[in-house]
Amino acid sequence: MDTRHMHYFMALAETLHFGRAAKLLHMTQPPFSRQIALIEQKLGVKLFERNSRHVTLTPAGKYFLDDCRTVISQFDAACRDVRLVASGMKGELRFGFMMHAAHSVVPRLVQRYSEIRPDVRLVLEERTPTEIDDMLVAGKLDAAVTFAPGYSPHLRTIHLAREKLRMIMRADHACANKRMIGPDDLCHERLIATPTSVAPTLRSAIASYFAAGGISPNFVLDPRLQHTIIKLVAEGLGVALIPESLCSMLDENLVSKPLRTAPTLDVVLCAPIASANPAVSALMDIAAQSSC
Amino acid sequence: MDTRHMHYFMALAETLHFGRAAKLLHMTQPPFSRQIALIEQKLGVKLFERNSRHVTLTPAGKYFLDDCRTVISQFDAACRDVRLVASGMKGELRFGFMMHAAHSVVPRLVQRYSEIRPDVRLVLEERTPTEIDDMLVAGKLDAAVTFAPGYSPHLRTIHLAREKLRMIMRADHACANKRMIGPDDLCHERLIATPTSVAPTLRSAIASYFAAGGISPNFVLDPRLQHTIIKLVAEGLGVALIPESLCSMLDENLVSKPLRTAPTLDVVLCAPIASANPAVSALMDIAAQSSC
DNA sequence: TTAACCAATACTTTGAAGGTATCAGATGGA
């Protein structure tokens, strides 16, 4: 049995006339009759009552007709959908992003993408920059928003935003009423920052800032999550340098201050150059447009 | 495209090896490779990335694999089910019955049938005996429980029960305290009975009873429904002769009395002899067993 | 009784799909 046989059966079931059904299928009546007989033989079921004058469906035939219709329509849909998937109009896109971008570029990007690709299921994964790098390499992500990494030849990157770092501290901190902070203000501060193993770009930007000021930083705590850093600063355990887009959502007992010659970080969208997923390109297009 | 092509695709998608996939399908590798190429060409979609060493699914291929699995399983189910329908294990049975049998033989019959044929959908239709006759002839019912009709050569009938008629009247009726009623008690009574057009067998049984007693009956009302007859008797508009199985559910202000030489009616299950619906035979078998 | 219609049968033809032999690219060990 084959879908072709189902089409033969359906044509006869709908016309109840061998000649006309054969014509619908652009063939002559005798081979058509033989195919119908063959179908009944293979299924071991009589689908039609017929004499040389009338053709009618048996109850089994009626039931089979319904089934055939659903099977054929699903079959056709599968063949249609695979083309849509190949063209990137349908399918799945595994999209990673670091927490630092969750409140700025990611929502805009996701929104615009799902408008133009409503049939692509977006699988959102919030991960640390290091995890994102690993997953991109391992092919577990199709695209991701992260800090511009040490340049990787396998990745295509599109610049999305440039973030300055700001210093955050408790409102009762000695520097809380200064307009601007310089490296010299920081030389004796206890610093809280994500470790290199989690966000190397961020960590090294902070380290470089201190190095440029001729100061060796005093890192006292290395929590994995931005959220934890802010919490620890609020507890009075130290100060931190964080991206400015995260400063808008600080508690009232914390203040943020701009840094003189502030270090900057580039937020980029990146995807494997050889990405096999055709749903990626539209995302890159959106990012390219909005970055201009 | 055909289901066979889907099977080829699925074999390769699951083994990711042309030679092994071909072997699974009991064929050699070269024609198998050609079929895969043909599938991709017909769909216009690359389903596999491959070099002479490794074969992998493209995202479109992954998606298509899922779709193929559901399509193929539905396809196979359709071919299996049509056999079940033809054998009477699955499908639909349009089952008619008259209200007079709704409380006696029908529930038992329906219950036992749906135990042994759980996959046959029973479409129950409560109709008058005349409607049942017409629907059986027109092929709108597969089987029905009704009073034994004037013998029809197209119907196979199986005896289910024999019902005596009893007289019903209001509790304050003159005959209400008699032990038994004879034709002579009925000669001046106003009679309520379903018309010949609705239940000919029942009507003629009543008429014959009077004729045998040398009395001409005085039919005053001819409602279509048994329910209405009982209501009208309760209103004091006359008396009625009804099947004994209906007497158990009378209101308390009504009484039923046995008739001397009571007329009897046969309740039968009948179905067209040339019924095309294979689900019928099991019903007839049940009826034949329980009637013994 | 005949003409018309329609499905089934007999026989021929064709082409899609399978088989065999071989090639060509990739990989890993000597």
Add this chain to the structure above:
DNA sequence: TCCATCTGATACCTTCAAAGTATTGGTTAA
């Protein structure tokens, strides 16, 4: 670097399933 080996692709041949043509046989309606 070279060779053995593995694996998918190509070229060519073969076969059989399915389509076509011609005809039969049974049914219906004029």
